[in-house]
Amino acid sequence: MSGGGHSDVKNAIWMRALLMAGIILGLGIASFVGLGVVVAGMKETTWDEEAEHYHDAEKDWEDAVALGTITSDNESAELYIAKEAAHHHEIEAHLSYLTYRVAGLTLLFVSITFTAFLAISGVLNSAQPDEEHHDDHHGHEEHHGSASPIVFAFGCMLFLIGFPDFADGLHSLMLGSGSGAISDISVGMIGLTIITIGIANWWREDLPFKGYGEQIATSDPFNGQHIRKAGIWVFLMSEVMVFATFFSSYLRMRTEWCTKWAFDEGTCREIRNDQGVIQVFDTHIAHPDYALTASDYLRPGGAVGTGDFWTLLPGAVNTFALIISSYTIVLALKIAKSHDYKVPSGFMGKIMPDKKSAIRNYLIVTLALGTMFIVLKLVEWSHLIAEGFTVASQEGSIFYVATGAHGVHVFAGLLIMLYMIFKADTVEWDEDNAQGIEYFGLYWHFVDLAWVVIFPAFYLY
Template sequence: MGDLPPKRSLKRWLVTTNHKDVGVLYLATALFFLVFGGVLALVFRTHLWEAGGTGLLSDSQYNQSVSLHGLLMVFWFLSPFASGFANYFVPLQIGAKDLAFPRLNALSYWFYLFSGILVGGSFFLGGSFEGGWTMYAPLNVPVYSPGTVAATIGSNATIFALLLFTLSITLGTINFLVTIHRSRAEGMGLWNMPMFTWSWLLTVWMMLFAFAALLAALLLLAIDRTFLTQYFGSGDGSSLLWGHIFWFFGHPEVYIVFFPALGIMFETFQTFTGRRLVGRKWVIIAMVLVAVQSFLVWMHHMFLTTINLEIKTLMMATTIGISLPFDLMVFALIYTMVKGRVRFTTPFLFSLGALVLFILGGITGVFLGAVVLDYEFRGTYWVVAHFHYVMVSGVTALVGGLYYWWPKITGKMYSETLGKLNFAVYFIGFNLLYFPMFLAWETPRRVFDYGESMEIFHQIATVGAFVLGASFLMLFATLAHSLVKGPRAPDNPWKYSRTAEWAIPSPPPLDNWTGRPSYSSGRLEFVDDSQTATDGGVATEADVATTHHEEEHADHASIWPFGIGLGTFTLFLGLSGLTPYVFDYVEPKYEGSVALNDSGMIEPNVVYPALVGLGLAILAVTLFKFGVEQFDAPEAAVAERWPFEGVDNTKLGVWVFLASDVVVFGAAIGALIFMRLNVGWNEWHIDAMTFHGLFNTYVLLTSSFTVILALVMAERKNKRGLLATMGATLALGLLFMGVKAIEYSTKIGDGHYWFSGVEYSIYFVTTGLHALHVLLGLIVAAFMIYRIVSVDAYLEDSRPVEYFGLYWHFVDIVWVVLFPLFYLM
């Protein structure tokens, strides 16, 4: 399925893999979740009109509204909205025809959409999650959460929705990192990339590691809730463990959200001042420093915990340190404006407004970076105000980006008068909503009761919330008017724009370019493929053939990403209802849709196991079809690839994926070490079965050797040898799983369950996470054997065997780390 239906067809949007279509899907879906989260905010702001609450919401409904508002805005709106711009414009800005892996790009979107459907559906599964967007332990496990048994299913659905969203982010980061590093137009070095692309490159590098930490935290939490393990409900330092893992993600997330907005500000300031960004190289260096430092300051969110004062002081210093590069960026924007000729268009007004709001948010954040002041402000509306002045200033710039690129996406201009009026209402509503929160700072965060002296400030804020909401209605009306009655946009409506997307028609054609973009002369040119210059001068026949192949045979359509997304959604929905948690309920006999037995144990409704089975069945079919589908997404024949010239796209993608997986296992292993030290290293007993562990170590090491032999056989085009060595790898992996099953059953037979104590929870989960990786590898190995038998695969191109080997060796290395930790220590 290579050809795309017309845009007016529903089928087009179900099968498309084209980066511009996927970008539009992201933008439209993110705006829906903006409205969803915004309506929740208006509801609980109305509830806060009077001290003590108006009675509009019950306690549980208030907590759900606040929690889901935060989750929707942080996860389902902010990053995906920026991702929509990145999907659409990063390939255009770097001169690529698409992302490196178009089908994975579509799959990333469908995971995002279905995760949003699952989190929205949580309200209809007994009630959504109530523990705040930070999901602090132990409030994130059912036994410490208020509500009915049925509400547990809705909370589970929220956690699984976040897991699915995180998988979406992981696929997207791999795709963008490979694309930006290996598909830049000839002559475009890293230093020469547009500022929005630079900001997005650093964003996805941060995403790769930060969301891997979140994925680990969510996996542990989902297993706690579904299988009764005791990571976060046991005491024994479990609350501190959640804080460390979550905020290792949570603080980089602030910059993950803000960097794309910053990139838009850089682009629009350059365009509407008519001059290059002042100190551009130093701004890039400052952004790199922030990206690295963002992982070194997470504990300033934990100043009120039992971490010792010396560590808190160190974290205070790093927090102050990370503000310094931002100072440079802010002054660069101000000097660019001062030295240029400003044109106050709608995009520029939103970008300038974002800068003003961010400065105020940053200054008030410095208060929270000081340990002593944080003791006073933590958990109050000062944090709420500061947080929104930073995060929603990013939204302000993103709205500016929507106005900036709207003519390119749609081919239509909008009314500047309506746009400027929209900005005025937005800016007034923003400050009416959030600034009074600084004045009402003594109000406890996430609590609907507050002192009567604070009432006037909350009433002003509520009015501001409705004004801000009205500004978004004006935004939608302005853009709708543009679509219906707006004049046709020229290819470049902005006089001083300087990036490549403005050099092609509005909207861009399906394949972006006629000819190949090149910057080898120092400016953008479109080179005739038959005249392509290479390192040796004239293109080789292979180069020309590859480029022609790109133009004529690149595919743009596949239904299987949608199918995989649907299957994963069905599976996760089913898993949400499988929690066998013990409650103190015996009567009534039925609570919501969940039956209870005489002991109070939840008996899952038969619908949920059926959904698990259905989801697995859909995944089995769609993943198989995905694997055998003939889909062509060739690499560019000529491109800048530093520093990965000798690595093809797929191999780099595997490396990047494994880098994120290192963080996942690192979090799991870190949890083991942290909890063992907390309990007492020598008080930790799991009755290790050393022989089983040692035997399995030999088995996996031998399987690594057979994978190497498989690659040799593939390179020699020896089909029998390839089948034998891949079969041996499969057999050794199955032997490993068999020994592990014997080990697990023996422990369970001795009365040591995964819920018997925190040490057994960590043993079963950590080794089980590794076993899951082995299982996934075995599925891939079985599929590869099928392909060898059926179509003589991998004899002409042995690279897939090499890629599988990289994954398998990684799994083996992880076991070499786990073996001494669990069996020898």
């Protein structure tokens, strides 16, 4: 393999990976301390106060009911209204706390993962003496193949085998609850370690690649095409089938659920009971089999009644973020393939004075948007879980599995993006090796495309 052991990337460059890792970890810790500790701490204090107010208001109401001053079903009584208002404020304070706490924790987790990938790659590769490196990447007889994806796939397999226990163990460690133990995360961690090694080696192999030795297919149906490009397209189509599985499961169940939306359309107002008598229901809530979907919590007019502009906002912002990130990676590719980079005028010219910085900065923007997607996604999940929409129900299960699988794809894309930025900052992308950005871009656009289907189906419908 040309990429394999013939790296011409010097140790000094790999040490730069350690420097980048340190910066990212520093930013992650600062974000965690700022958002997850300081701001979340203030929000937690507010939450405690609101909880106390609610407790007092509830006690006042209960005392009044016990004394017979008001009846328990009198929803216009002043004490009842005060109790409900206090409850509403308590929920709002709880969700506000969760927003900052989860955002801080997510940024810390993401930065630790980014740091681990950069640091491990840097240490593994700079540990080799420079004299072992050969500058023979111009050898056209060499091809740019790699066995690292096999190592990576094996790690993925182990991680997925250990995932149920991993999730339990992590849940226990993070929240101090549940029945999981630290040993539960062992198989998952071994898988993650192998994944990391596979990716680190893959980085080392691909980093010096300057576009020479791209393998060309010599037979139909891809005759004359780059094998890597054909491979990524076939891979993407297998991904289509994975998401089609989630989507078909959801549609199959959704068409049978008696949601508020279906009820309003009159599709499930009547059911036949065990005695064969047809019962007609006036309200959705009275229906014995009524179902609450994620969109019932998130969109205005949803069955739960909590949905408004702000609950739908994270999903909507994420949709725009993915589309913008698709555009920024296209811009990075366009500049990489251009022969004459024209420095833009004004502010853009200052942050992108040359081709190298333009490509790197567009990729950094893509990384930032993807990271924001993950943060907003987890904040939204935490709100839904706090409101009772958990994985324990059919509706929750398919929502978390489908959007979670998509989130994992985004996160995997971010790790690849990190490598793309590192290469942009060191070896550099140009018209000869820009296909690396193009092939990764295809994956990133696919992730965007999957969200185009998931967002309306799970958030708006």
